[in-house]
Amino acid sequence: MTLVLSNDEVSGLLAMPECIEVLEQVYSELARGLCLSRTTSECMAPSKRPDAVYALKSMDGVIPSLGVGSVRINSDLLTAPSEGGRMRRVKVPAAPNNRYVGLVFLFSSETGEPLAIFPDGVVQRFRVGATNALGAKYLARDDSSSVAILGSGWQAETQLTGVCTVRSIDTVRCYSPNRERREAFAARMSRQLDMAVTAVDAPEQAVAGADIVLCASNALDPIFFAPWVEPGMHLSSIKRPEIEPKALRRVDRLVVHTHDKGSTVLTTADLQDPEKAAGKGRAAAEEIDFQTLPCLADLVSGGTAGRRSDEEVTCLVNHMGLGLQFAAVGAVVYRKAKAKGIGHDLPTDWFTEKEHP
Amino acid sequence: MTLVLSNDEVSGLLAMPECIEVLEQVYSELARGLCLSRTTSECMAPSKRPDAVYALKSMDGVIPSLGVGSVRINSDLLTAPSEGGRMRRVKVPAAPNNRYVGLVFLFSSETGEPLAIFPDGVVQRFRVGATNALGAKYLARDDSSSVAILGSGWQAETQLTGVCTVRSIDTVRCYSPNRERREAFAARMSRQLDMAVTAVDAPEQAVAGADIVLCASNALDPIFFAPWVEPGMHLSSIKRPEIEPKALRRVDRLVVHTHDKGSTVLTTADLQDPEKAAGKGRAAAEEIDFQTLPCLADLVSGGTAGRRSDEEVTCLVNHMGLGLQFAAVGAVVYRKAKAKGIGHDLPTDWFTEKEHP
Numbered sequence: 218m219t220l221v222l223s224n225d226e227v228s229g230l231l232a233m234p235e236c237i238e239v240l241e242q243v244y245s246e247l248a249r250g251l252c253l254s255r256t257t258s259e260c261m262a263p264s265k266r267p268d269a270v271y272a273l274k275s276m277d278g279v280i281p282s283l284g285v286g287s288v289r290i291n292s293d294l295l296t297a298p299s300e301g302g303r304m305r306r307v308k309v310p311a312a313p314n315n316r317y318v319g320l321v322f323l324f325s326s327e328t329g330e331p332l333a334i335f336p337d338g339v340v341q342r343f344r345v346g347a348t349n350a351l352g353a354k355y356l357a358r359d360d361s362s363s364v365a366i367l368g369s370g371w372q373a374e375t376q377l378t379g380v381c382t383v384r385s386i387d388t389v390r391c392y393s394p395n396r397e398r399r400e401a402f403a404a405r406m407s408r409q410l411d412m413a414v415t416a417v418d419a420p421e422q423a424v425a426g427a428d429i430v431l432c433a434s435n436a437l438d439p440i441f442f443a444p445w446v447e448p449g450m451h452l453s454s455i456k457r458p459e460i461e462p463k464a465l466r467r468v469d470r471l472v473v474h475t476h477d478k479g480s481t482v483l484t485t486a487d488l489q490d491p492e493k494a495a496g497k498g499r500a501a502a503e504e505i506d507f508q509t510l511p512c513l514a515d516l517v518s519g520g521t522a523g524r525r526s527d528e529e530v531t532c533l534v535n536h537m538g539l540g541l542q543f544a545a546v547g548a549v550v551y552r553k554a555k556a557k558g559i560g561h562d563l564p565t566d567w568f569t570e571k572e573h574p
Numbered sequence: 575m576t577l578v579l580s581n582d583e584v585s586g587l588l589a590m591p592e593c594i595e596v597l598e599q600v601y602s603e604l605a606r607g608l609c610l611s612r613t614t615s616e617c618m619a620p621s622k623r624p625d626a627v628y629a630l631k632s633m634d635g636v637i638p639s640l641g642v643g644s645v646r647i648n649s650d651l652l653t654a655p656s657e658g659g660r661m662r663r664v665k666v667p668a669a670p671n672n673r674y675v676g677l678v679f680l681f682s683s684e685t686g687e688p689l690a691i692f693p694d695g696v697v698q699r700f701r702v703g704a705t706n707a708l709g710a711k712y713l714a715r716d717d718s719s720s721v722a723i724l725g726s727g728w729q730a731e732t733q734l735t736g737v738c739t740v741r742s743i744d745t746v747r748c749y750s751p752n753r754e755r756r757e758a759f760a761a762r763m764s765r766q767l768d769m770a771v772t773a774v775d776a777p778e779q780a781v782a783g784a785d786i787v788l789c790a791s792n793a794l795d796p797i798f799f800a801p802w803v804e805p806g807m808h809l810s811s812i813k814r815p816e817i818e819p820k821a822l823r824r825v826d827r828l829v830v831h832t833h834d835k836g837s838t839v840l841t842t843a844d845l846q847d848p849e850k851a852a853g854k855g856r857a858a859a860e861e862i863d864f865q866t867l868p869c870l871a872d873l874v875s876g877g878t879a880g881r882r883s884d885e886e887v888t889c890l891v892n893h894m895g896l897g898l899q900f901a902a903v904g905a906v907v908y909r910k911a912k913a914k915g916i917g918h919d920l921p922t923d924w925f926t927e928k929e930h931p
Binding site: 221223224249250251252253254255258260261262263264265266271273275277278279281284286288290291292293294308310311312313314315316317318319320322324325326327328329330331334336337338339341370371481483484485486487540561563565566567568569570571572573574 | 578580581606607608609610611612615617618619620621622623628630632634635636637638641643645647648649650651665667668669670671672673674675676677679681682683684685686687688691693694695696698727728838840841842843844897918920922923924925926927928929930931
């Protein structure tokens with residue numbers, strides 16, 4: 218049977234510690250070339266909505282040790298509005314019932330069969346949270362206890378949960394441009410983590426004195442600046458433009474998520490890549506050559522050293538995703554769903570064929 | 575609703591003329607940059623079967639004029655046995671009930687929603703058949719009446735149907751190494767096309783005097799050779815190595831399917847690409863630089879001339895697939911399935927999400 222799971226079901230199954238654990242194993246295998254990712258690609262074309270473009274994104278991964286391969290697909294209508302003077306890339310829930318379209322297809326690398334199909338929303342956040350948690354595990358000071366988080370949106374929750382899994386955190390300050398949203402986030406996370414998460418009115422207030430700074434925004438422009446860097450800090454970013462290049466240059470131990478060259482963006486002749494059109498984000502971050510920096514797989518496998526002193530400033534820039542993250546976390550989802558008998562079972566024959574393809 | 579279709583259902587819906595028609599439109603748009611393909615990628619890794627590797631292949635396409643995007647995925651166990659001294663790439667039906675795994679996911683480029691999911695087996699052959707039929711339409715002599723087909727396997731049927739759609743064919747000779755298979759093919763196609771399709775004992779017998787030669791094999795080595803080239807012939811190939819470079823050099827008007835750089839093959843550190851390991855096929859064909867040749871989109875759009883005289887030798891080498899072929903033919907399948915009320919309807923909400931991905 219092929220399992221169809223909902224985000225609610227995936228959410229009920231996944232826990233942060235096991236996501237961190239499986240990704241730690243997988244990054245270690247990645248360093249030895251034992252698993253694979255196919256870099257994200259994005260095909261962009263006009264839609265009939267004058268304010269939106271259609272983007273079909275996909276990324277693949279295969280992890281033989283877990284017996285899985287996966288393809289993650291996003292089929293999005295994208296707009297690029299400006300908020301508070303900052304450009305954002307915003308997905309429009311244009312599918313029926315105002316829904317988004319992001320899917321993970323999990324296959325067996327032993328038989329080829331489709332094991333499961335589930336939306337990517339929950340898995341997507343867990344894999345980013347767990348990835349940056351691994352960065353903090355290897356780079357943040359052991360005695361880190363305070364966190365500043367810049368952002369209160371889709372990614373912020375798992376960023377915070379992730380770092381609280383690998384360090385004993387007791388203080389969290391959150392800033393994001395929208396007061397209502399940051400206060401709601403602080404209230405929700407206070408309950409969830411059973412600690413004081415405080416919303417503050419300026420990013421400087423959040424950041425000053427924090428042991429760990431988590432950038433967790435969807436900004437296309439920098440949100441963390443050089444003067445805010447303090448000795449011993451660990452910085453963490455989930456998008457390339459979040460930390461300004463000047464700030465990155467003040468980091469003693471800068472690690473990037475991956476050496477993959479970055480997503481391939483293809484556009485029709487009558488369309489410009491909206492991010493490129495927005496211009497600033499990518500150009501700014503390109504001042505630093507990420508290819509020459511160590512990557513997370515090096516760090517996890519011991520190929521590059523982690524933090525060496527309490528004074529060092531460390532940073533993980535998680536500038537792009539990897540297909541194998543979905544294979545890894547997907548394998549955990551599938552194993553647990555099968556064990557608990559959760560999800561819709563569809564006949565596997567519906568998704569396989571007698572005919573040679 | 576999201577439609578799940580079987581190969582039988584797709585087969586009952588598709589007809590060659592409309593596949594040729596939709597692809598003719600799409601290649602014309604491709605020449606103007608109005609639609610997109612993301613080149614095939616393949617992630618290969620060891621499986622637990624010592625004789626097989628796991629390959630996860632994907633390719634994407636977006637066609638705004640048809641309102642669709644598609645991702646085609648193959649999740650295969652591959653072996654590379656040798657038959658009659660020739661290396662073949664053979665997929666093993668390792669999924670439950672001895673089945674293969676090839677899937678097309680069709681999305682709306684207007685809403686992003688998943689419109690349909692169906693196996694790729696039938697569509698895959700129709701799109702290759704229709705593509706090479708377009709080659710014959712623009713390159714073969716108008717009065718072509720005899721066809722030689724080298725191959726009797728998965729692709730041969732639609733290769734023959736395709737060319738019979740664009741030219742008035744009355745004679746067909748088929749050769750393939752296995753007598754039983756070529757005779758069965760000849761018998762089946764005689765009935766289907768209502769004309770004499772004859773199986774012959776040697777490729778030379780098939781080819782001599784033919785107006786059109788269709789290579790329709792899965793060989794990794796050449797199966798058509800330079801001495802067989804005759805004035806006025808149109809050659810057609812569905813795999814890069816089928817026509818030996820010496821024969822290609824005797825072609826007056828050589829057109830390739832696409833200028834895409836070719837599939838990206840990624841392998842784990844402990845695995846060699848089996849095709850590269852086999853060596854010969856690719857290396858041989860690389861003697862001719864396909865990038866400098868006109869492509870099918872040029873031909874269909876009038877950017878490059880078709881055949882200019884009855885004596886010219888013409889050739890289309892369909893050396894690799896394009897994601898947008900699946901979007902194009904998939905759009906036809908979907909439109910007809912909806913009109914006829916065919917397929918399993920699944921709730922679209924199962925494949926979409928409220929959560930921002």
